[in-house]
Amino acid sequence: MIMANSSSHLHLFSTLLIIISSTQAQQFKPTSLVLAIHKDPTTQLHIANITQRTPKLSFPFVIDLNGHSLWENCDPRYRSSTYQAPRCGSPQCSLAGARACLTCPSSRPRQGCHNNTCGVTSINPVSHTSGLTELAEDALSVRPITNSGSNAGPLLTVPRFLFACAPASLLRQTKTNVLPKGVQGFAGLGPSPIAFPTQLSSRLGLPRKFAICLDYDGLVLFGDGPYIVLPGIDISKSLSYTPLAITREGEYSIGITSIQINNKNVPLSTSTSTPIATKISTVIPYTILQSDIFKAMTQFYAKELKSVPRVANVAPFGMCFNATYIGYSRMGPAVPGIDLVLHRKDVVWRLFGANVVTRGGNDAVCLAFVDGGARPGAPITVGAMQLENYLLQFDLGGSRLGFTRDTLLFQRTRCSNFNFTS
Numbered sequence: 001m002i003m004a005n006s007s008s009h010l011h012l013f014s015t016l017l018i019i020i021s022s023t024q025a026q027q028f029k030p031t032s033l034v035l036a037i038h039k040d041p042t043t044q045l046h047i048a049n050i051t052q053r054t055p056k057l058s059f060p061f062v063i064d065l066n067g068h069s070l071w072e073n074c075d076p077r078y079r080s081s082t083y084q085a086p087r088c089g090s091p092q093c094s095l096a097g098a099r100a101c102l103t104c105p106s107s108r109p110r111q112g113c114h115n116n117t118c119g120v121t122s123i124n125p126v127s128h129t130s131g132l133t134e135l136a137e138d139a140l141s142v143r144p145i146t147n148s149g150s151n152a153g154p155l156l157t158v159p160r161f162l163f164a165c166a167p168a169s170l171l172r173q174t175k176t177n178v179l180p181k182g183v184q185g186f187a188g189l190g191p192s193p194i195a196f197p198t199q200l201s202s203r204l205g206l207p208r209k210f211a212i213c214l215d216y217d218g219l220v221l222f223g224d225g226p227y228i229v230l231p232g233i234d235i236s237k238s239l240s241y242t243p244l245a246i247t248r249e250g251e252y253s254i255g256i257t258s259i260q261i262n263n264k265n266v267p268l269s270t271s272t273s274t275p276i277a278t279k280i281s282t283v284i285p286y287t288i289l290q291s292d293i294f295k296a297m298t299q300f301y302a303k304e305l306k307s308v309p310r311v312a313n314v315a316p317f318g319m320c321f322n323a324t325y326i327g328y329s330r331m332g333p334a335v336p337g338i339d340l341v342l343h344r345k346d347v348v349w350r351l352f353g354a355n356v357v358t359r360g361g362n363d364a365v366c367l368a369f370v371d372g373g374a375r376p377g378a379p380i381t382v383g384a385m386q387l388e389n390y391l392l393q394f395d396l397g398g399s400r401l402g403f404t405r406d407t408l409l410f411q412r413t414r415c416s417n418f419n420f421t422s
């Protein structure tokens with residue numbers, strides 16, 4: 001039902017595009033695009049500078065893998081000569097699934113506040129707040145990938161890119177939900193028809209695929225590979241694949257059938273015949289496990305790492321070890337890896353030291369997993385730290401997730417090795 005909906009939306013959208021593109025000169029057609037991202041050290045969120053408007057302006061946005069749209073703060077003064085807000089009942093509004101028609105209480109219209117425009121719900125996944133926001137269009141610029149996957153070209157402008165224009169209150173911060181400095185919104189990479197990858201693919205005729213590669217300096221890649229990082233390694237080659245589902249909430253989901261440490265199964269109480277529903281998130285720093293899975297995994301891990309004395313837990317973690325006993329390798333701290341066995345026994349996502357443990361103060365090295373309580377949103381939500389230096393390709397057309405089985409560190413490279421010079 002969700003699928004049928006989005007494909008009719010896509011059809012509607014392509015019709016709309018033909019109308020739009022016939023009015024503009026068609027320039028050079030890229031086969032893939034790249035967005036540079038950067039990990040904010042304080043919040044551990046991954047942010048991208050996104051260029052919009054006329055004249056062009058760039059602001060940092062938080063990358064939200066499951067977000068439905070690009071939404072941004074339009075207060076107090078959004079200035080652009082190419083801003084437009086589609087009227088209620090327009091094809092853009094149906095594409096966005098907008099149900100509300102807005103009225104603006106103020107007699108002075110401003111961007112984000114017009115009468116008879118359509119309202120879409122925007123969600124701040126960090127503060128868990130949401131609001132009704134004006135559906136809008138403006139020019140958006142991104143860099144094409146050039147030289148057969150090796151470099152990034154100069155900015156390419158996509159006119160009338162749909163986004164949501166939100167009040168500043170949706171970015172409100174508190175002591176417990178802090179955003180990186182200067183952030184103006186969230187860039188949603190979800191499966192929705194107006195999400196970032198879907199729009200770019202349909203507007204530029206790219207395959208319905210995008211990929212993320214997180215690192216302190218990472219990448220979002222739109223369209224298909226090759227994606228080449230220094231020293232000349234095509235990281236889109238030799239991916240493993242597992243089925244990719246979309247949940248009722250419109251979030252990406254994969255299935256984990258077992259967890260292995262040193263090639264031994266962690267004894268999980270859940271029946272092994274049904275895979276464990278697993279979400280993937282870029283807005284939580286560490287993987288969250290339902291309590292029973294968390295306890296089983298951390299206890300099993302401690303048994304496998306008997307030789308290292310434990311130390312007091314450091315929040316938010318629940319299992320820490322004495323750092324002086326732990327050496328380092330190319331793949332991070334030399335500790336046992338954690339293997340996530342997916343839909344088939346031979347399809348395994350292998351986490352090594354760098355994605356398994358993290359420093360918890362001076363003396364502690366802690367399992368970088370968090371106890372989510374008895375009923376978290378999903379039994380497992382893989383967080384950003386566990387995604388670092390793996391290429392994850394979301395193949396929306398093929399309903400599958402492609403991933404590098406081993407960390408890129410294994411191949412002596414990393415996501416930050418993409419060459420952004422033209």
Ligand SMILES: *[C@@H]1O[C@H](CO)[C@@H](O)[C@H](O)[C@H]1NC(C)=O
Pocket residue numbers: 036037038047048049060
């Ligand atoms: C975004 O822009 C700022 C200021 O121009 C710059 O310092 C920062 O490195 C940029 N971030 C990314 C991910 O390119």
Ligand SMILES: *[C@@H]1O[C@H](CO)[C@@H](O)[C@H](O)[C@H]1NC(C)=O
Pocket residue numbers: 103104105106107108109114115
């Ligand atoms: C929008 O409509 C409301 C209610 O009809 C009216 O009070 C307000 O002045 C209108 N705003 C603009 C900008 O026309």
Ligand SMILES: *[C@@H]1O[C@H](CO)[C@@H](O)[C@H](O)[C@H]1NC(C)=O
Pocket residue numbers: 311312322323324363
């Ligand atoms: C870790 O081990 C070292 C060496 O045995 C010891 O000196 C230190 O006190 C231990 N740290 C903690 C926090 O237990």
